[in-house]
Amino acid sequence: MIVDTHAHLHFEDFENIIDGIFYNSLKSGVKKIITVGTDDADSRSALNFAQANSKNKYGLKIYASAGIHPHEAKLGEDGLLTIKELLDNPEYSKVLVAIGECGLDYFKNFSSKEEQIIMLKWQLDLAQSYNLPVIFHIREAWQDFYSIIKDYPKVRGVIHSFTGGEAELEKALDLKLYLGINGIVTFSKDEDQIEAVKKIPLSNLLLETDCPFLSPVPMRGKVNEPSYLTYTLDFLSKLKDVSVVNLSNATTENAERLFGI
Numbered sequence: 001m002i003v004d005t006h007a008h009l010h011f012e013d014f015e016n017i018i019d020g021i022f023y024n025s026l027k028s029g030v031k032k033i034i035t036v037g038t039d040d041a042d043s044r045s046a047l048n049f050a051q052a053n054s055k056n057k058y059g060l061k062i063y064a065s066a067g068i069h070p071h072e073a074k075l076g077e078d079g080l081l082t083i084k085e086l087l088d089n090p091e092y093s094k095v096l097v098a099i100g101e102c103g104l105d106y107f108k109n110f111s112s113k114e115e116q117i118i119m120l121k122w123q124l125d126l127a128q129s130y131n132l133p134v135i136f137h138i139r140e141a142w143q144d145f146y147s148i149i150k151d152y153p154k155v156r157g158v159i160h161s162f163t164g165g166e167a168e169l170e171k172a173l174d175l176k177l178y179l180g181i182n183g184i185v186t187f188s189k190d191e192d193q194i195e196a197v198k199k200i201p202l203s204n205l206l207l208e209t210d211c212p213f214l215s216p217v218p219m220r221g222k223v224n225e226p227s228y229l230t231y232t233l234d235f236l237s238k239l240k241d242v243s244v245v246n247l248s249n250a251t252t253e254n255a256e257r258l259f260g261i
Contacts (some may be wrong), residue, residue: 002233002248003032003255004226006101006135006160006180006208009062010035010042010049013212013223022058024227029248032061032261033226036101036135036160038069040082047086050095063261065098065135073111073119080122087130097259099127100135101160107140117144124152133157133258136177138164146171158206158258161214165192166199173204178258180208183216183224186235198239202250206258207232 004025014021025033035050037043043066050064066086068079083099086092102123104116111119127134134157138145142164149155158178162169172179179200188194209232211224216231237244255261 001032001252002028002030002207002229003034003252003261004030004209004211004229005034005158005206005255005259006182007033007035007211007226008038008046008213009033009211009226010046010064011212014225018053021225021227022053022056022060024225025060026058028227028230030226030229031059032063032252032255034063034065034097034259034261037064037066038101039072039075040068040079043067043083043086047092047096051092054095061261063095063097063259064092065100066096067098067100067102067123067135068119069101070103070105070116070119070137071108071110073115076115076119080119080126083123084126087126087132096132097261098133098135098157099123099130100157101137102134103137104141104145105137105139106144113144116141117148120148124149124155127155127157128152135160135180137161142168142171146175149175156258160208161210162197163188163190163193164196165190166196169196169199173201178204178206178254180206181232181236182208182210183214183219183228183232185239186216186232187220194239197236202242202247203254205247205251206254207251
């Protein structure tokens with residue numbers, strides 16, 4: 001069994017083809033999927049999707065997260081209050097498994113650095129209060145992220161779509177964080193990044209697609225989906241010289257442990 005720990009199945013890209021996506025997932029061995037919220041309204045959509053598909057005919061387990069992406073940090077306290085409302089809603093208790101994705105993104109800066117830092121800290125406070133893991137989005141903001149997260153020693157989580165190098169990996173491991181690896185690794189030309197992925201201990205590794213984005217080789221140019229996770233798995237098996245079975249077992253156990261699924 002494989003777990004896709006970061007997807008966006010509630011996006012409109014899948015609206016009319018979700019049955020086929022579920023079928024493909026089952027056939028490929030991807031039997032648990034977390035669809036991830038990116039702002040207040042999108043998080044509600046993710047939770048509604050997970051709840052509506054919790055008893056699908058393929059037996060897939062669909063979960064969701066709720067959070068404010070750093071691009072949307074300008075939503076401020078109103079956005080955060082909606083996230084708290086979702087966390088408090090008993091209707092979502094069986095499918096809501098994490099806060100996020102949240103974090104810092106200084107590459108695009110769609111929200112100011114100050115807004116992003118405030119929103120990240122607010123969500124870290126929520127994670128501690130609700131005892132939920134966090135799905136982090138970090139891009140070109142490593143120094144600030146590690147400076148902030150060290151003040152929240154009880155927070156557990158995963159750095160989604162990890163593209164850091166060995167220095168960033170070492171700090172993540174010191175904080176006992178998980179690293180989410182997706183299709184980027186199959187086409188990256190960054191040698192430091194590839195070396196870092198190679199050195200991620202199996203005990204800290206998670207698999208993800210970030211679908212509909214980041215399709216792995218050989219599916220570049222197509223809408224990504226959970227079943228494509230097998231291509232990333234095969235690539236990692238060769239890169240790390242670990243069998244597909246051992247990789248599948250380890251990453252599944254990690255996902256189940258972190259998210260309680």
